[in-house]
Amino acid sequence: MRSAIKIKSKPKEKSDFFESIKNIVLEMPNQLKKPMDKGIVVLVLLLSCFGLLMIWSASMYNAKLAFQNNEFYFVKKQLTFVLLGLGLMWVVSIVNYKHLRRFAGLALGISLILLLAVMLFVNESSHGASRWITIGGVVIQPAELAKVCVLLFVAREIEKRQNMLSSFKGFVILLSFTAVFALLIYQQPALSTAIIVAGLIIGMYFMAGGSMIWIVLMAAMAICVVALFIYSSPWRLERVLAFLDPWSDLLGKGWQPAQSLMALGSGGIFGQGIGNGKAKLMFLPEPQNDYIFSIIGEEMGLLGCVVLILVYFLLIFRLIRISLATPDIFGRLLVSGMALLLGMQVFLNIAVVTNLVPPTGVMLPFISYGGSSLVTLMLGIGVCLNVSRNVA
Secondary structure (H helix, E strand, C coil), X not given: CHHHHHHHHHHHHHHHHHHHHHHHHHHHHHHHHCCCCHHHHHHHHHHHHHHHHHHHHHHHHHHHHHCCCCXXXXXXXXHHHHHHHHHHHHHHHCCCHHHHHHHHHHHHHHHHHHHHHHHHCCCEEECCEEEEEEECCEEECHHHHHHHHHHHHHHHHHHHCHHHXXXXXXXXXXXXXHHHHHHHHHCCCCHHHXXXXXXXXXXXXXXXXXXXXXXXXXHHHHHHHHHHHHHXXXXXXXXXXXXXXXXXXXXXXXXXXXXXXXXXXXXXXXXXXXXXXXXXXXXXXXXXCCCHHHHHHHHHHHHHHXXXXXXXXXXXXXXXXXXXXXXXXXXXXXXXXXXXXXXXXXXXXXXXXXXXXXXXXXXXXXXXXXXXHHHHHHHHHHHHHHHHHCCC
């Protein structure tokens, strides 16, 4: 009798899955008619276009040397990612976010498979890190995709299990889930991304009204684990020591933080002008990536840095406003989680560049060169835009 019930349940699940896809497609014209937060679109466009300008400025010298005098090599590739990301953002913005509950488990499963694939079948590496895989000729970084997949899954699970938020069982489940994803990402190695994913999960638990006792306990455990990882890894420990005094090892581990600080300081209030910076002339390695904020400070000065930070604040503020206006927990957590993710990445990137924290490897959202980061962030923004369409 039991086997008969099981056999019948599978086709039903399958039909429900395809029914959800059908409903998504049928609702798209109606979703398209609903107004969304156009301010968010404008801010993302501004950041992306500014990112293209700064990637060109930061990478022109290295690109000329490495790619047969082609100073636009990196900016052309980034432009492709920007157009792809904007297209996906628009498509996702007309997908009713309420149907995404159905696909949260599938998204998480794909993310887990990709993270395991990086660990077992790596075919792309850089500077001793193995974070990229090539699928169909396209190089992707699964850890970046994992951020949005985890965001979607955690929002659904918290909505489903609100009665377990403050229980010991709920704490153990949350801790186990956090540990699995953080350890998989850490293995690449990508400790900074693992910290961001762990912080995102704990932050969403807090925003959902989780117990402060478990939050403090998880935060304390996370700090201890991070400290253990640092002290058990000689090269990470060297980075921390260089962070404490970069001038003590100027030609070694202190080179990047010292050059970053010198670039920021030489920019003054108004900067040296776009394209006129010196740090990119082989002083800062790959300045179009993690340290692009240093180039912004050098070429646009303190004023340019402040304006950029204000744009980020405005984007995060608009996301928070949508979150507060969203009646259901799932939608509220999706948008507030995205705001938290952006806030953490902006803070960590700028903190590294200004030597407030040890070097990590966190991208500056929408600005730094990198397709995986840009496209996944735009996917997340697309979901937030759809939530804004459905907020009364």
